[in-house]
Amino acid sequence: MSPARRPRAPALACTLALAIASGAGRSARGQEAPAPDPSGEVDADNAGDGYTPAEGTASSSALLITGYVDLGFAKAQGDGTSFPPADTRLPADYGVDTFATAVNSRGDVASTDAGGRFVNGFLPRSAGIGGRASPLINTVDVDFRYNVPAAPLMFFSRLQLLPRFSAAGDDTRALLEQAFGRLVPVDSQELALSVGKFDSVVGIEYLDNQANIRVGVTPSLLARYTTGQSLGAKLFYRMQFPGLWSALSLNVAATTSGSFVESLQPPDVSRTGVPVGSGRLGYELNLPHFQMKVGGSALYGPRNDQRDRQIHQRILAGDLRLALFGIYLNAEYVRVDEDQSHDVKVTGLGAFPIASGFHERGFYAQLAYGLAIDAGPLHKITAYGRYDRRRARFEGFTPLLVDRVTVGLRVDLWEALIVKAEILINRELEGSPQVRNNVQTLSVVHSF
Amino acid sequence: MNGLPRTLAPLLTLPLTLALAGGACGGPPPAPNRLWTMADLQYESHQSNCSNPAQLGCQYFVTPRLETDQDVLVFKLAFAEGEPMGYITTDFWANYDRIWVQPMYFLVTRWNADAPRANRLLEEDGVTLAGPIFSVGPDSAFYSPFWSVFYVEVPPGTASGKYTSARQLFDDGLVMHQGANRFASIAPATVDLPNAQDITQLYQGLFKVDVNDYLAPIANPPSPDDTPLARVVASAQRLPSGWIDGVSVPYFDFGTDNFAANSALEVQDVPLYVFTQRLPTGVDDFLGAPNVGGVAAPFSGVAARVSPDHRPQFGGLWRLYLVNVPEGAAMLDKATATSPTTGEVPDMLKARVLRVALNADDCFGPLKASEGAMDTCVWLDSQKALEYNLPPSAFTRTGLQPACPFVMWKRYPVPNP
Numbered sequence: 001m002s003p004a005r006r007p008r009a010p011a012l013a014c015t016l017a018l019a020i021a022s023g024a025g026r027s028a029r030g031q032e033a034p035a036p037d038p039s040g041e042v043d044a045d046n047a048g049d050g051y052t053p054a055e056g057t058a059s060s061s062a063l064l065i066t067g068y069v070d071l072g073f074a075k076a077q078g079d080g081t082s083f084p085p086a087d088t089r090l091p092a093d094y095g096v097d098t099f100a101t102a103v104n105s106r107g108d109v110a111s112t113d114a115g116g117r118f119v120n121g122f123l124p125r126s127a128g129i130g131g132r133a134s135p136l137i138n139t140v141d142v143d144f145r146y147n148v149p150a151a152p153l154m155f156f157s158r159l160q161l162l163p164r165f166s167a168a169g170d171d172t173r174a175l176l177e178q179a180f181g182r183l184v185p186v187d188s189q190e191l192a193l194s195v196g197k198f199d200s201v202v203g204i205e206y207l208d209n210q211a212n213i214r215v216g217v218t219p220s221l222l223a224r225y226t227t228g229q230s231l232g233a234k235l236f237y238r239m240q241f242p243g244l245w246s247a248l249s250l251n252v253a254a255t256t257s258g259s260f261v262e263s264l265q266p267p268d269v270s271r272t273g274v275p276v277g278s279g280r281l282g283y284e285l286n287l288p289h290f291q292m293k294v295g296g297s298a299l300y301g302p303r304n305d306q307r308d309r310q311i312h313q314r315i316l317a318g319d320l321r322l323a324l325f326g327i328y329l330n331a332e333y334v335r336v337d338e339d340q341s342h343d344v345k346v347t348g349l350g351a352f353p354i355a356s357g358f359h360e361r362g363f364y365a366q367l368a369y370g371l372a373i374d375a376g377p378l379h380k381i382t383a384y385g386r387y388d389r390r391r392a393r394f395e396g397f398t399p400l401l402v403d404r405v406t407v408g409l410r411v412d413l414w415e416a417l418i419v420k421a422e423i424l425i426n427r428e429l430e431g432s433p434q435v436r437n438n439v440q441t442l443s444v445v446h447s448f
Numbered sequence: 449m450n451g452l453p454r455t456l457a458p459l460l461t462l463p464l465t466l467a468l469a470g471g472a473c474g475g476p477p478p479a480p481n482r483l484w485t486m487a488d489l490q491y492e493s494h495q496s497n498c499s500n501p502a503q504l505g506c507q508y509f510v511t512p513r514l515e516t517d518q519d520v521l522v523f524k525l526a527f528a529e530g531e532p533m534g535y536i537t538t539d540f541w542a543n544y545d546r547i548w549v550q551p552m553y554f555l556v557t558r559w560n561a562d563a564p565r566a567n568r569l570l571e572e573d574g575v576t577l578a579g580p581i582f583s584v585g586p587d588s589a590f591y592s593p594f595w596s597v598f599y600v601e602v603p604p605g606t607a608s609g610k611y612t613s614a615r616q617l618f619d620d621g622l623v624m625h626q627g628a629n630r631f632a633s634i635a636p637a638t639v640d641l642p643n644a645q646d647i648t649q650l651y652q653g654l655f656k657v658d659v660n661d662y663l664a665p666i667a668n669p670p671s672p673d674d675t676p677l678a679r680v681v682a683s684a685q686r687l688p689s690g691w692i693d694g695v696s697v698p699y700f701d702f703g704t705d706n707f708a709a710n711s712a713l714e715v716q717d718v719p720l721y722v723f724t725q726r727l728p729t730g731v732d733d734f735l736g737a738p739n740v741g742g743v744a745a746p747f748s749g750v751a752a753r754v755s756p757d758h759r760p761q762f763g764g765l766w767r768l769y770l771v772n773v774p775e776g777a778a779m780l781d782k783a784t785a786t787s788p789t790t791g792e793v794p795d796m797l798k799a800r801v802l803r804v805a806l807n808a809d810d811c812f813g814p815l816k817a818s819e820g821a822m823d824t825c826v827w828l829d830s831q832k833a834l835e836y837n838l839p840p841s842a843f844t845r846t847g848l849q850p851a852c853p854f855v856m857w858k859r860y861p862v863p864n865p
Contacts (some may be wrong), residue, residue, distance in 0.1 A: 008525060086618065088550075088551045088596060090548045090549075117713070118546070344481070353481065353544065356588070396590065398615070430615070432692075433615060
């Protein structure tokens with residue numbers, strides 16, 4: 001949850017170091033108009049598209065290729081899942097939080113092996129390491145950006161290779177995570193229209209999706225609802241109020257699946273023929289030594305994991321970001337409601353018999369402090385901690401209350417290498433047997 | 449469907465056709481899945497325009513008991529293996545591809561592998577058994593009355609209200625022992641099991657028959673009220689309280705081992721055959737005869753698994769199969785069987801009434817004239833008879849699966865251990 005993001009790692013690392021250490025990222029520019037940086041990239045607050053290029057900027061080269069490699073090493077307790085061995089309730093994934101044992105920035109967990117018990121598709125992607133310590137190649141990311149010469153038009157695509165192994169053998173995927181075109185019709189206005197597959201506009205955590213952006217290693221317990229990509233159109237507009245050191249922004253989208261991650265709702269087609277509407281209204285105050293950003297988000301539309309257009313999903317979210325004297329607080333509340341469908345459920349992981357009604361309430365708060373250091377390759381050390389709490393229930397199933405404490409340390413070396421180490425302490429507070437599912441994970445990210 | 453008036457048949461034909469077509473390759477999308485719990489069936493029974501499974505009559509599964517506030521589950525007379533049998537429908541699924549067993553927990557103060565229920569925890573009154581703990585309630589689409597039973601050891605003297613949810617059992621690390629599967633349907637407080645009078649009135653009205661004629665008589669009954677039918681309805685028990693996540697719920701218990709589940713905890717269904725017949729208009733319609741219960745997978749030739757005390761180890765979960773019988777087949781109704789001379793159904797024919805004969809046009813005449821002595825009918829009253837006498841094309845598998853535990857099997861009450 002850094003206050004500023006850059007698509008290129010050197011810029012990113014530098015920006016993060018400066019931002020966290022001083023609380024003065026580009027988003028703190030106050031009354032200034034959003035000026036493109038030399039690489040043609042913008043900060044990744046909610047005013048933009050997250051880890052995507054700037055609108056209408058001219059680059060020295062029309063085509064730019066960037067990316068990163070995220071290597072990991074992780075160890076989860078138990079068998080790498082949250083499934084209690086003696087709990088034979090079915091579906092097995094309704095009585096536990098299967099997303100608890102995250103090991104990387106994608107939210108992949110150590111394992112989703114339910115031991116032969118039936119599961120109904122409330123699952124993340126799995127790294128397939130179980131309870132054993134293992135190195136991982138979390139992500140190999142390559143981004144292509146093409147700025148149309150002499151036109152306010154840009155095309156961007158993000159291709160990711162995700163080497164994985166499962167009990168069935170090789171499970172490697174090539175994922176086109178984003179692919180969109182963006183038009184900035186008026187030079188003097190912060191107005192952009194994007195069409196294609198792009199990040200969510202709900203909340204703020206999607207801004208940290210990529211490993212070279214995220215302060216820590218793993219996403220929050222709520223990321224599954226707000227950080228997915230989807231296919232459609234998006235309109236962004238921001239209005240600056242220089243005299244008040246403030247800005248208002250509006251980001252609205254009409255997409256196939258909304259903001260759930262692809263393992264929960266498929267984003268690449270509309271299964272109902274009706275778009276899902278979502279948006280975020282944000283306010284930011286950018287004083288020289290203090291920044292505050294608050295926003296409210298909403299999403300409404302048919303569930304895209306089934307085909308009945310009368311079966312809806314609803315999300316309400318609120319977010320807050322504060323930056324003061326190098327200390328950063330990010331917090332978010334997310335409320336999710338999904339109607340029950342009588343259709344079969346289809347997610348990115350396959351087809352499942354029942355699309356149950358679902359309800360969730362949760363929040364997280366993250367505190368980070370970065371210390372800038374100029375000692376050879378060492379540029380910065382950042383300590384961070386996060387508390388997540390999530391209450392959820394499938395209709396008719398026992399409500400589940402879980403929380404998680406995350407603590408970690410991040411070291412930025414040179415301008416292109418980040419080393420992050422993190423411990424996740426997961427707890428089942430109500431509704432599910434307690435299980436050993438804490439995680440230790442390490443991530444080494446090199447950007448190019 | 450058993451006892452279905454033919455006037456309802458057109459209502460049933462369309463949804464059944466849609467449900468079936470959904471499974472065909474290249475056909476329309478699969479029909480929507482739905483679970484009707486007992487509470488749903490009761491609710492539908494109070495509607496004038498209900499949405500019962502397959503658009504069956506609103507009081508097909510639950511009927512009001514006159515002069516009381518209670519509603520009553522409906523007893524169904526049917527045939528299996530050439531003999532009468534009876535069941536009660538508690539829950540119903542449409543277009544579920546699988547139905548699962550869920551865990552259920554009984555508290556015991558000492559484990560006895562030979563008699564698992566011997567040391568059940570008692571309520572504070574020292575007499576009443578502490579209720580079991582269910583893991584999944586009827587509000588869930590994954591609810592089912594098919595339970596995998598675990599006996600949980602608790603210290604003697606444990607307060608009966610201490611454990612009311614599955615999580616509490618796990619959190620305290622209690623020792624568990626798996627027992628026999630059990631059929632228990634969570635029930636609304638205002639639904640009751642039928643008594644002998646309810647059933648007698650229903651079948652007198654529907655078919656003008658006495659269900660006692662389909663039951664083995666009791667030698668020297670101790671009282672006039674001790675009829676075979678009264679013993680049948682005692683096969684199921686209404687129990688006051690089990691627990692789901694701390695909430696007390698009543699339930700009906702139909703005993704152990706009356707269904708089978710595979711290693712993936714999926715309940716295995718057996719066929720329940722529903723008679724249809726092509727009308728002169730070319731439309732298939734329901735015959736309105738009692739159903740025929742299968743005993744194993746269609747055309748498997750597997751024999752019925754029945755315990756020595758007349759307890760079938762199947763039948764908890766059925767799948768409806770439509771059986772299209774040819775012209776010339778018919779049900780022997782009471783009017784046909786009644787002797788014109790005595791005005792009564794001859795004793796030899798009493799248990800034949802309501803059965804379907806494949807060659808009714810040819811055999812009912814001699815059967816009636818001989819008062820049952822000359823029986824040349826090909827009775828379609830067992831899975832074996834159906835599969836032997838009808839071509840495979842006469843059978844149509846549906847997506848409809850009722851939970852219908854037996855309360856009567858081959859003329860005898862099904863015991864509830």
